Amino acid sequence: MGTQLGEQTIAFDRPPTIIGYGNIVGPKEGDGLLKDYFDKILEDTLWGEESWEKAESKILNAAINLAIDNAKVPKNDIRYIFAGDLLNQLTASTFAIRDLKKAYFGLYGACSTMGESLVLASMTVEGGFADYCVAATSSHFCGAEKQFRFPLEFGNQRPLTATYTVTGSGAVVIGNTGSGPKITHVTPGRIVDLGIKDAMNMGAAMAPAAADTIITHFKDTGRSADDYDLIITGDLGIVGKKLNRELVNKQGYDLSDNYTDCGIEIFDGDKQDTHAGGSGCGCSAVTLTGYILKEMAKGTFNRVLFIPTGALLSQSSSFQGESIPGIAHAVAIENSQE
CATH class of the missing domain: 3.40.47.40 (Stage V sporulation protein AD)
Known part of the structure; x- marks a missing residue:
């Protein structure tokens, strides 16, 4: 079992392993500095869907499946999925995961959600409650602008302190054995x-x-x-x-x-x-x-x-x-x- 260190840290006695991972990004991200590292780069942000929200769910679902394929474990062996997003009531994650038929923990840590999902999935695996878990999250520029800032049609000028919400999703499979990190x-x-x-x-x-x-x-x-x-x-x-x-x-x-x-x-x-x-x-x-x-x-x-x-x-x-x-x-x- 893990060892508690200081105020907040856990040191794992049997460290969980990252055995697979996958990602999908939008066209702007695919034209950025890390373009050579991404598994799939979309040609447009809708990806054949009728709304940005549906596109985000599709992106997250695909990233999770990429990670599981990369891990080379049967999908049935995945016990829990820990995931979240920025949309109201975590709708991107909910609709992405509903057809996977897996136990699901919906997480909201805003942009820290990938860290939160990794923490909880790792604790679950190391504690012996699952052999394999998925940690994942997603965001979409257009959906986030619509919800938190201004409609894109408004064309507002953003201050230099503002950041640009990434369109993309990343997922990790964590296991109790393996040769990965x-x-x-x-x-x-x-x-x-x-x-x-x-x-x-x-x-x-x-x-x-x-x-x-x-x-x-x-x-x-x-x-x-x-x-x-x-x-x-x-x-x-x-x-x-x-x-x-x-x-x-x-x-x-x-x-x-x-x-x-x-x-x-x-x-x-x-x-x-x-x-x-x-x-x-x-x-x-x-x-x-x-x-x-x-x-x-x-x-x-x-x-x-x-x-x-x-x-x-x-x-x-x-x-x-x-x-x-x-x-x-x-x-x-x-x-x-x-």
Whole structure:
């Protein structure tokens, strides 16, 4: 069974294994910096569906099936699916998974959902409650703009602090055996809210939560940034990455050359006009299942700290003048040393 470390971290005695993964992205993501890492790039964001919401469900369903195929385990052996998205009542995930006939946990961690799903799926497998689980999430630019910001037809001008929601989905199969990368530690995050109210500056709202989780992880495990080949947050973008680094450094932990952010890596900001970078549940999910895990398979990275970040706001809370609470979950992924 896992061992509790410090305030929030779990060290797995029998680390679960990432045995398969898959991803699908939209055309803009497929034209970005990580285009060579994606399994499927769509030609258009509707993918033959009559709405963006239906397209997102189709994308998530396909990513889950890709991951299971890649894992080379019978679909019947998958016991639980942990997944979520940004749409009201998790409709993208619900309709994506309804025909899979598997027990399902619907999760809402905003853009941190890939981290949350990995944490819970890993705990379930390591605890002996399942041999195989799926962790997945998705987002869609058009659906997110429609729900949280402005209709696309309005053509509003976005400030430079705004990020661009990724259209895409990533899924991971976690098993109790296998030769793939191991999930050795997880540090579930707590809600941190420093009073940011600008929904067009998600990076500033989420950075304090990212810093809190990273610092807690270091304190709980006795590790530092030097113990990782790569430390990568979820979708803080340019603004949030800078703030996160400053907050962590103030606590005596140096985030230097091995630290980056999924929201910065996924798009070419100079050529694609994505302002502060990428965001959305799919941002960290496709970066993990594309760039990170494929580079780990090559041995480029052997120990990665993956920290998806989420802004826990809604249409109602923003309209009512509430601040934007943030959360971040850390997952340590390591190549087997056996």
